[in-house]
Amino acid sequence: MSVHVEPAHGEHEHHGPAKYTYQPNPFKFDPTTLGLIIFLTSEIALFGAFFLYYGHTRLVKGLEWPQPGFEIPADATSFNTAILIASSFTCEMVLLLLVRNMRRAAIAWMVLTILLGSAFLGLQAREYIEIGFTPQTNSMGSIFFSLTGLHGAHVFIGINLLIYCLIRLMRGHFSKDGMVGLVITSIYWHFVDVVWIILYTLVYLLPTHVT
Amino acid sequence: MNVFLRPNLARCLWVTPLTSLIFMSLTLAIRHWVGMTPIFDSQQMLTIGYIAGIFGFLIGIGAFDTWFPWMIGGPTPLHEDHSQHGAYSWRDYFRFNTDHKVIGLQYVATTFIAFFVGGMFAEIFRAELAHPGQDFISTQQYNGFMSQHGTLMIFTFLVPIFAGLGNFVIPLMLGAPDMAFPRLNALSFWLLPLALLIFLSSFLVGSFEAGWTGYPPFSTEGPMGETLFELGIQIAGASSIATAVNFLVTIITMRAPGMTMFRMPLLVWANLATSALVVAATPFIAGAQFMTMFDRVIGTAFFVPSLGGNPLAYQHVFWFYSHPAVYIMILPGFGIISEVLSVMSRKPIFGYRAIAFSSAGIAVLGFSVWAHHMFASGMEPWLRVPMMISTMLIAIPTGIKIFSWLGTIWEGVLQMNTAMLFATGFIFTFVIGGVTGIWLASVPFTYHVHDTYFVVAHFHYVLFGGSVMTVFAGVYFWYPKVFGRMLNERLGKLHFWSTMVFSNATFFPMHWLGLEGMPRRVADYDPAFENWNTFISISAFCLGAGMLFFVYNVIHSARYGKIAGDNPWGGMTLEWMVSSPPPIFNFEIPPRVIGGPYRYGEPGAKHAIFPEEPATTKPEPAHV
Numbered sequence: 001m002s003v004h005v006e007p008a009h010g011e012h013e014h015h016g017p018a019k020y021t022y023q024p025n026p027f028k029f030d031p032t033t034l035g036l037i038i039f040l041t042s043e044i045a046l047f048g049a050f051f052l053y054y055g056h057t058r059l060v061k062g063l064e065w066p067q068p069g070f071e072i073p074a075d076a077t078s079f080n081t082a083i084l085i086a087s088s089f090t091c092e093m094v095l096l097l098l099v100r101n102m103r104r105a106a107i108a109w110m111v112l113t114i115l116l117g118s119a120f121l122g123l124q125a126r127e128y129i130e131i132g133f134t135p136q137t138n139s140m141g142s143i144f145f146s147l148t149g150l151h152g153a154h155v156f157i158g159i160n161l162l163i164y165c166l167i168r169l170m171r172g173h174f175s176k177d178g179m180v181g182l183v184i185t186s187i188y189w190h191f192v193d194v195v196w197i198i199l200y201t202l203v204y205l206l207p208t209h210v211t
Numbered sequence: 212m213n214v215f216l217r218p219n220l221a222r223c224l225w226v227t228p229l230t231s232l233i234f235m236s237l238t239l240a241i242r243h244w245v246g247m248t249p250i251f252d253s254q255q256m257l258t259i260g261y262i263a264g265i266f267g268f269l270i271g272i273g274a275f276d277t278w279f280p281w282m283i284g285g286p287t288p289l290h291e292d293h294s295q296h297g298a299y300s301w302r303d304y305f306r307f308n309t310d311h312k313v314i315g316l317q318y319v320a321t322t323f324i325a326f327f328v329g330g331m332f333a334e335i336f337r338a339e340l341a342h343p344g345q346d347f348i349s350t351q352q353y354n355g356f357m358s359q360h361g362t363l364m365i366f367t368f369l370v371p372i373f374a375g376l377g378n379f380v381i382p383l384m385l386g387a388p389d390m391a392f393p394r395l396n397a398l399s400f401w402l403l404p405l406a407l408l409i410f411l412s413s414f415l416v417g418s419f420e421a422g423w424t425g426y427p428p429f430s431t432e433g434p435m436g437e438t439l440f441e442l443g444i445q446i447a448g449a450s451s452i453a454t455a456v457n458f459l460v461t462i463i464t465m466r467a468p469g470m471t472m473f474r475m476p477l478l479v480w481a482n483l484a485t486s487a488l489v490v491a492a493t494p495f496i497a498g499a500q501f502m503t504m505f506d507r508v509i510g511t512a513f514f515v516p517s518l519g520g521n522p523l524a525y526q527h528v529f530w531f532y533s534h535p536a537v538y539i540m541i542l543p544g545f546g547i548i549s550e551v552l553s554v555m556s557r558k559p560i561f562g563y564r565a566i567a568f569s570s571a572g573i574a575v576l577g578f579s580v581w582a583h584h585m586f587a588s589g590m591e592p593w594l595r596v597p598m599m600i601s602t603m604l605i606a607i608p609t610g611i612k613i614f615s616w617l618g619t620i621w622e623g624v625l626q627m628n629t630a631m632l633f634a635t636g637f638i639f640t641f642v643i644g645g646v647t648g649i650w651l652a653s654v655p656f657t658y659h660v661h662d663t664y665f666v667v668a669h670f671h672y673v674l675f676g677g678s679v680m681t682v683f684a685g686v687y688f689w690y691p692k693v694f695g696r697m698l699n700e701r702l703g704k705l706h707f708w709s710t711m712v713f714s715n716a717t718f719f720p721m722h723w724l725g726l727e728g729m730p731r732r733v734a735d736y737d738p739a740f741e742n743w744n745t746f747i748s749i750s751a752f753c754l755g756a757g758m759l760f761f762v763y764n765v766i767h768s769a770r771y772g773k774i775a776g777d778n779p780w781g782g783m784t785l786e787w788m789v790s791s792p793p794p795i796f797n798f799e800i801p802p803r804v805i806g807g808p809y810r811y812g813e814p815g816a817k818h819a820i821f822p823e824e825p826a827t828t829k830p831e832p833a834h835v
Contacts, residue, residue: 022466035457042490049531052527135505139520203578
């Protein structure tokens, strides 16, 4: 696929880069999407660092999770999980509707996505207050809050990106032919969702003693 | 517009402290509202103030001037008018500039400042180590200087210098007008001086003392500067991830027509492998530093043994970055050597694909060797032998490279100028460092020399004798392209020979000291080791003094050097096909690549041509 660098408009004949047709690249992505996907591998590694600590402390050091006397609300959080997964689908609806030129419906689904993401964050905050231990309690508490907090920070950034997309959508910016900004936001949002599924499985569904 | 409102360093002067103050007062307000006592926590204030200050600086310099309006769909005139691109006066080097050539030079200048400051710290503690006993500096100051030396050299010199050289050269080599994301490129540069300032400012609050590795509990209980160390690593790491993403996208999508993967110069291949390593590995050190920082600032229990903390996990996470990091610090250097040797031997590179694939091989294997730093750390015993074997395996791709280079210069018409001297000198010293690396990989030997000067000797041979030599080779090689003038050869040779002789005199005796059991990172030592230490200190001073040839040469030749012309070395790759210094937009006509990059000795062979018919049409009005 070829990438065109727009020539500069203006008074000078040779102001701006020459017009290019680049060597076709093996990936079918445009540069922005490719850049985001590469960046996401680095995000995976960041979560990997915390999962490495978590796994090492549980498996090699052999600490119990949750620590004796504490509980993790796996059932209550399954509701959160459902909300976040649903928001991934509503986010994809925005793209599908926009391809069919249904801008108003797309805006509505975008608002719904943002609301679902915010609901997830609110429920997580509630869980933080009610869970009964703090990051300072012990090392397993620290890693629990770090993993979920890091993910929460990503959800927060994702919501911000969605809001920017919503603003641009309302200004009439995206269309079938130009929606790179929307596509990469949705990829990021799906990434946040997938990380949560992994996190939920490893941290909530796999305690040391299954009751 | 007023100079304090335009995006520049003057605006940083008030935006940076303002954002710091706003967020520090917010923190105070929140602590008061939640009812925490005491309201003022110096550790937290320092962290919040610095983080806010970093964003303030970036806003001040103008990093977000385009992005903030763009995010919400506002007008972005800077996208089209190219007013941030290119340097027309020296002032343009001190502002947010999106031209990869300007950024490359900014990078190299900043990293060399870090190199000389870090080198100065080494001279200070070498003066202390010249004789046993306490002479000049206290043990705390010794720890501080030693830690700063390692940190500056690794995170603000060796990792980013290759990003700087690559920034200048790689878009030219690919035949592209710029990097794929020019604004991200400028942002990642401006993070670097911030990281350097953060590291250095830690002297004001008690410098970090836990070395560049920052192992807990020393790092979690050390003085306040340790928090700044953790912060600086995050910033430097963010900078290198952003650059790596940029390199990867540029190399994959912005190659000139005809530039297939196997027609790319080997420096590009090396940077491709390095960038993949940076993207996948750097977040691990970010994670490790987040954990120690949380322990210090908000009192988490990651590394507090009484609360189930797990200091060994720090070492795993840390080395999962920091071993790949040593390949981040040498792979681009390998690329530079491939360029220099082939051009200066007037021969095609020997084993092009072998060198290209061995870079990729090193990048992949580099992830499987991290625990060889932890043989003596009480690590899981079953990990030792696999790690020992994988570490020894990584010598194979490196050996492939070494022998390919020897094959390249074999029977070549060698032009022994300074760049070539550094390239051949690199092979000599790097092989010594590589061989001791194999020794250290074996578990029983490591038990004997762990944390002694033998290890110090080893990594200075690979990082100074290896990476720094390649940096100098690259600087001498591309200086004519950057400034349009030649460096003085006589001064260059003086610089090479003083570096070569005194670096070996400095680092070689450390092997013997280590074998006899002198521990590293100590401010004082047994008088039995005095003779060699005095010798090492004197050599280190001479090594530092020899760098003055380089500094004088670089500054003087930029103005008074011999005019270089477009292609002083007779290179074939694309950067030698444009004028020196290159035009603002690199290529007036997009080049067309028609063959491999190293076709020296083939009569009439060319790597690329400029098509007769200019591809540029009349500029059309942009429709946005």
